[in-house]
Amino acid sequence: MTSHRVSTYLAPRRRLQLASLLTAPVLWLGLVYIVALAALLVTAFWTVDELTGQVQIEWTTENVVEVFTEALYRTVTLRTLGIALLVTLIDIAVAVPVAFFMAKVASTRLRHLLVIAVLAPLWASYLVKVYAWRALLSSDGLIEWAASPFGGSTPGYGLVGVVLTLSYLWLPYVIMPIYAGFDRVPDRLLEASADLGAQGWRTLVSVVLPMIRPAIIAGSIFAFSLSLGDYISTKIVGGATQMLGTLVYDNVGAANNLPLAAAISFIPIGIILVYLAAVRRTGALRSL
Amino acid sequence: MQLGRVARIVLGAITLVVLALIYLPLGVVFLNSISTSESLSWPPPGFTLEWWGRALHSTGALEALGTSVVVGLIASAIALVLGTLAAMALSRYRFFGKETVNLLIVLPIALPGIVTGIALNNAFRTLMGVDLAMWTLVVAHATFCIVTVYNNAFARLNASGTRLEEASMDLGAGLFTTFRLVTFPHLKSALMAGGLLAFALSFDEIIVTTFTAGTGVTTLPLWILQNMFRPSQAPVVAVIAVILAVVSVIPLAIAQRLTAKDAEAVSR
Numbered sequence: 001m002t003s004h005r006v007s008t009y010l011a012p013r014r015r016l017q018l019a020s021l022l023t024a025p026v027l028w029l030g031l032v033y034i035v036a037l038a039a040l041l042v043t044a045f046w047t048v049d050e051l052t053g054q055v056q057i058e059w060t061t062e063n064v065v066e067v068f069t070e071a072l073y074r075t076v077t078l079r080t081l082g083i084a085l086l087v088t089l090i091d092i093a094v095a096v097p098v099a100f101f102m103a104k105v106a107s108t109r110l111r112h113l114l115v116i117a118v119l120a121p122l123w124a125s126y127l128v129k130v131y132a133w134r135a136l137l138s139s140d141g142l143i144e145w146a147a148s149p150f151g152g153s154t155p156g157y158g159l160v161g162v163v164l165t166l167s168y169l170w171l172p173y174v175i176m177p178i179y180a181g182f183d184r185v186p187d188r189l190l191e192a193s194a195d196l197g198a199q200g201w202r203t204l205v206s207v208v209l210p211m212i213r214p215a216i217i218a219g220s221i222f223a224f225s226l227s228l229g230d231y232i233s234t235k236i237v238g239g240a241t242q243m244l245g246t247l248v249y250d251n252v253g254a255a256n257n258l259p260l261a262a263a264i265s266f267i268p269i270g271i272i273l274v275y276l277a278a279v280r281r282t283g284a285l286r287s288l
Numbered sequence: 289m290q291l292g293r294v295a296r297i298v299l300g301a302i303t304l305v306v307l308a309l310i311y312l313p314l315g316v317v318f319l320n321s322i323s324t325s326e327s328l329s330w331p332p333p334g335f336t337l338e339w340w341g342r343a344l345h346s347t348g349a350l351e352a353l354g355t356s357v358v359v360g361l362i363a364s365a366i367a368l369v370l371g372t373l374a375a376m377a378l379s380r381y382r383f384f385g386k387e388t389v390n391l392l393i394v395l396p397i398a399l400p401g402i403v404t405g406i407a408l409n410n411a412f413r414t415l416m417g418v419d420l421a422m423w424t425l426v427v428a429h430a431t432f433c434i435v436t437v438y439n440n441a442f443a444r445l446n447a448s449g450t451r452l453e454e455a456s457m458d459l460g461a462g463l464f465t466t467f468r469l470v471t472f473p474h475l476k477s478a479l480m481a482g483g484l485l486a487f488a489l490s491f492d493e494i495i496v497t498t499f500t501a502g503t504g505v506t507t508l509p510l511w512i513l514q515n516m517f518r519p520s521q522a523p524v525v526a527v528i529a530v531i532l533a534v535v536s537v538i539p540l541a542i543a544q545r546l547t548a549k550d551a552e553a554v555s556r
Contacts, residue, residue: 007462021377025370029392032431036411043410055414098306101299121310123540124533125492127509131529132313135320140329142316229400232494245402252406265403
């Protein structure tokens with residue numbers, strides 16, 4: 001039996017076993033992904049033939065210089081950063097009271113139910129959720145219908161729509177780590193704080209918040225980095241709003257300028273790396 | 289914690305309102321799919337099953353469903369093989385560069401989808417000079433699905449330890465026999481869960497898909513995206529959206545149950 005012979009040959013040779021296990025996955029990820037990423041970085045320094053629209057191997061720093069000097073990219077970068085920060089803040093502001101209620105106020109049974117209720121919509125399709133907001137925000141949608149008796153109206157498709165939709169999309173991702181953070185705060189500490197005379201509010205600020213800070217930061221990573229790269233929601237509910245993601249998308253598609261798109265994609269990659277490096281120090285990555 | 293009654297009630301109320309807001313949009317999509325209004329105006333003037341009937345006869349949507357299933361199945365199959373191999377290597381052997389391999393597996397899902405998307409688009413079109421097709425989409429999906437299988441398999445392998453495998457080898461079973469009779473039966477449900485997660489991830493993916501699917505290759509999310517802006521299609525898109533949401537929730541719910549049951553069995 002051949003398989004038997006292979007087995008006896010391999011049995012004492014641990015290195016060879018390891019090599020035969022690792023070769024396929026590492027080759028696949030290396031060839032498909034790492035090469036692709038490296039090539040993308042390189043492509044940013046290539047040009048596009050204006051006549052044929054084909055990418056040419058002609059070295060230039062034009063794309064990168066353009067991205068870092070032109071006002072358009074600065075404006076869009078600032079707008080994207082602003083949206084990502086706003087979405088993160090909204091999600092944290094909503095998630096903290098909900099997570100606190102789940103972890104520290106609700107009974108055990110209610111807590112289990114709430115965890116499922118928060119997690120379930122996380123699984124429903126991303127696209128369907130954005131699509132849902134398109135219907136909600138439309139000029140004869142639910143928001144208009146609910147707001148018009150009070151003299152309000154729907155914000156429509158634009159910046160506000162994007163912020164609302166993105167906040168909605170990432171909210172469960174933010175609630176869950178913060179809930180886990182609250183859950184790790186022992187009740188004994190809260191009781192001790194109260195015994196020492198602290199009011200509820202004081203306990204929250206001096207005892208609970210410092211302890212759940214890493215959890216809040218962990219939650220913010222999701223909301224922040226997922227917002228930075230998003231372009232689908234912006235296309236669907238953003239009207240003419242441009243974000244870094246849509247600029248990249250338009251340059252790959254309509255403008256067919258892959259080198260410029262690659263150069264633009266450096267911005268979100270850079271921002272995320274800086275953010276992750278800053279966050280690493282707080283130890284929040286371990287509570288992901 | 290010493291919380292006043294008012295504070296408890298306020299917190300409970302906030303939680304209730306937030307949960308309602310989380311479910312409201314999904315409910316609206318469902319109601320729109322059975323609304324008689326073609327333009328999805330609110331409130332629905334009446335209810336009908338016409339759009340569901342039409343969606344089930346829409347060749348475009350059905351073909352897209354077929355494409356999504358085929359892509360999801362092949363991508364999960366590749367991810368199952370590669371993810372299991374990687375999990376075996378990282379859980380059973382010590383070697384230099386382990387952290388790097390780990391990072392390599394996580395990276396495709398950690399970087400923003402658009403970066404993965406254009407990187408692969410560029411690699412296929414410029415680097416390899418091939419036209420985007422169905423197989424390029426499958427390769428892309430398999431790449432970011434590996435991590436879900438890997439995570440599940442790795443956690444299980446770590447939890448079950450090596451004692452049984454060593455016993456099997458001591459009793460004279462070879463490497464393959466040990467894997468077939470000892471390791472694999474232990475790993476089976478974790479692989480099921482990982483495979484289902486991979487399928488759900490692939491089924492729902494839109495960003496990387498946009499950049500790696502060839503012309504004429506339309507998955508269900510792509511079909512929704514293409515038809516969303518056509519007013520005449522609005523209610524049918526709502527039906528497909530409901531189907532997409534349900535189909536992506538079911539495998540995840542099963543996977544969740546599988547993992548929860550086994551966690552219980554292991555801890556017992």
